[in-house]
Amino acid sequence: MYLLVADAFAWPTGARAGPQMMRILFILTSARSILLTHGSSQETGFFAAEALKPYDRFAAAGAEIAVATVDGKPPRLDPYGLEPIFHYPDEDVDFLASVTRAFMRDAEDIRITLEHVTELIAARRIFEALKGAHMRREEARNLIERTARKAWSETANFALLLSSDPGIAERLSVAQLRECADAVRTDAKKRSDSMRQRLSAIPQFQDPLKLSDLSDEEMLEYDAVFIPGGYGPMVDLPDNADVCRLLRVMHDRSRVIAALGHGPAALLSASHRPDGLWLFDGYRMTAFTDEEEDQTRLGKLGMPWCLEAALKNRGAVFDDALAAWTPHVVVDRNLITGQNPASANSIAHAVLKRVAVLGRNAV
Numbered sequence: 437m438y439l440l441v442a443d444a445f446a447w448p449t450g451a452r453a454g455p456q457m458m459r460i461l462f463i464l465t466s467a468r469s470i471l472l473t474h475g476s477s478q479e480t481g482f483f484a485a486e487a488l489k490p491y492d493r494f495a496a497a498g499a500e501i502a503v504a505t506v507d508g509k510p511p512r513l514d515p516y517g518l519e520p521i522f523h524y525p526d527e528d529v530d531f532l533a534s535v536t537r538a539f540m541r542d543a544e545d546i547r548i549t550l551e552h553v554t555e556l557i558a559a560r561r562i563f564e565a566l567k568g569a570h571m572r573r574e575e576a577r578n579l580i581e582r583t584a585r586k587a588w589s590e591t592a593n594f595a596l597l598l599s600s601d602p603g604i605a606e607r608l609s610v611a612q613l614r615e616c617a618d619a620v621r622t623d624a625k626k627r628s629d630s631m632r633q634r635l636s637a638i639p640q641f642q643d644p645l646k647l648s649d650l651s652d653e654e655m656l657e658y659d660a661v662f663i664p665g666g667y668g669p670m671v672d673l674p675d676n677a678d679v680c681r682l683l684r685v686m687h688d689r690s691r692v693i694a695a696l697g698h699g700p701a702a703l704l705s706a707s708h709r710p711d712g713l714w715l716f717d718g719y720r721m722t723a724f725t726d727e728e729e730d731q732t733r734l735g736k737l738g739m740p741w742c743l744e745a746a747l748k749n750r751g752a753v754f755d756d757a758l759a760a761w762t763p764h765v766v767v768d769r770n771l772i773t774g775q776n777p778a779s780a781n782s783i784a785h786a787v788l789k790r791v792a793v794l795g796r797n798a799v
Contacts, residue, residue: 458499458791461658462487463679463702464644465668466505468512473738482666483517484631485777486696490662491638493784501640502658506676508646514666516733518632520624521550522777524557528620529778531560533762539585548588548759550731555594556584561616562598562608569607579603647678655685659791665697665724665777667734670743673702680705687715687770692794694787696774697724701743704750717751721773722766725756728776 464487470480494501505511535556536548559580566576583601587594595617599610635641661682663669673679683706686693695702700723706715726744729735748754757764757775764775765782772790774783 458494458497458660458788459658460494460499460501460787460791461655461661462491462501462503462640463647463661463663463673463682464503464505464511464641465666465672466507466509466511466644467668467671470667470671470734471740472734473740476737478667478734478737479515480667480671481512481514481517482664482668483514483522483697483777484628484635485517485522486664486666486699486780487641488631488635489780490664490696490784490787493781493788494662497788499788502645503640504645504647504650506647506672506678508644508649510642510644511668513632513635514668517666517777518628520621520628521554523624523627523631524620525623525627528557528560528623531563532556535559535581535584536588536759538581539588547727548761550728550761552588553761556587558595558613558617558620559584561620562604562613565608565612565616566604571603571607575603647682650682652681652685655682656689656691658686658691659794660692660694660787661686662787663695663699663702665695665699667698669698669701670739670741673699674704674746676702676705680707683707683715690770690794692770692772692787692790694772694774694783695723696779696783697776698743699723700747700773703752704746714750716771718753719771720753720755720766720768721747721771722755722757722764722775723747723773724776725760727756728760731760 464482465480467480469477471477491501503511532553563576563580566579567573571579579601583594583597583604586592587597595613598604598608598613663673679702683693683703687706700721703716703721709715709717723743726742729739729742729744744754744756755766761776761778763779763782765779765786766773767786767790770790772783772786774780
């Protein structure tokens with residue numbers, strides 16, 4: 437389920453020379469709300485995990501990080517992105533990925549939904565509980581995989597199916613199964629709260645630069661621009677003159693341009709090439725998919741437009757993961773895009789790798 441797509445394009449020249457510290461510019465939305473199709477307004481902003489996980493990876497690599505918004509106003513966290521479903525512990529997510537991989541090869545067209553992920557996420561905790569109840573590892577694993585597949589194929593409740601399995605019921609009670617599910621949700625809530633507290637303590641996120649104040653020369657002092665998602669970018673980044681200028685300046689000098697989730701909405705601001713086509717026409721890229729959007733709270737209420745369709749209409753060669761809600765990153769020349777919140781660590785790794793390549797090929 438973990439898929440990193442990277443094309444072996446020749447890296448263009450035009451980089452800065454010299455052993456300078458890596459510099460990365462975050463472009464964050466400062467939008468506060470989004471208007472849905474039926475007329476209601478929903479509070480919005482940027483997704484915590486899509487900003488903080490890459491920030492931590494970049495900072496650990498020694499990068500100097502700046503944050504800017506189009507109007508200089510502080511960005512706001514998207515409340516939907518703080519929900520526990522987006523903050524499950526990595527070990528639980530990885531275990532679930534290994535479980536679904538076990539039956540994915542047998543499914544003609546597997547479709548993992550957000551509801552599936554939410555219900556199946558307790559699989560690792562239940563597996564450990566079964567081992568603690570003296571069930572052999574192989575037997576426990578087979579039971580988990582078999583029940584997960586049944587829950588997926590029949591759109592049935594994972595916990596209820598487990599409680600009705602004789603092999604599990606004789607070792608774990610319904611209450612114990614519920615405790616496993618509650619434990620992973622509690623840990624996810626703690627991670628979400630910690631992320632919110634950490635972001636509030638990072639000065640750049642509280643007092644951002646104003647994008648329009650940056651000259652072209654100041655923009656070129658950065659090795660990469662990174663645009664996290666959340667629903668806010670759908671509001672203030674798709675049609676902005678300063679975002680357009682930033683993308684043109686960075687693209688013309690082969691700087692890395694990276695965007696995650698709904699962040700690629702900013703690419704719609706890009707200008708046209710001399711041939712009249714969109715700056716990123718023909719580029720392979722990914723973003724939050726229409727399939728994923730249909731499963732979100734705002735998607736069910738009625739998004740004003742969908743990002744996947746908009747990028748395709750502009751000329752993108754859209755490339756999404758085999759299964760929704762799984763990490764997926766696409767690299768095409770100097771453009772790096774990630775599909776969803778689960779792709780945050782992968783896209784940060786890809787950005788660091790590309791910037792390093794740029795440094796090695798600098799002239």
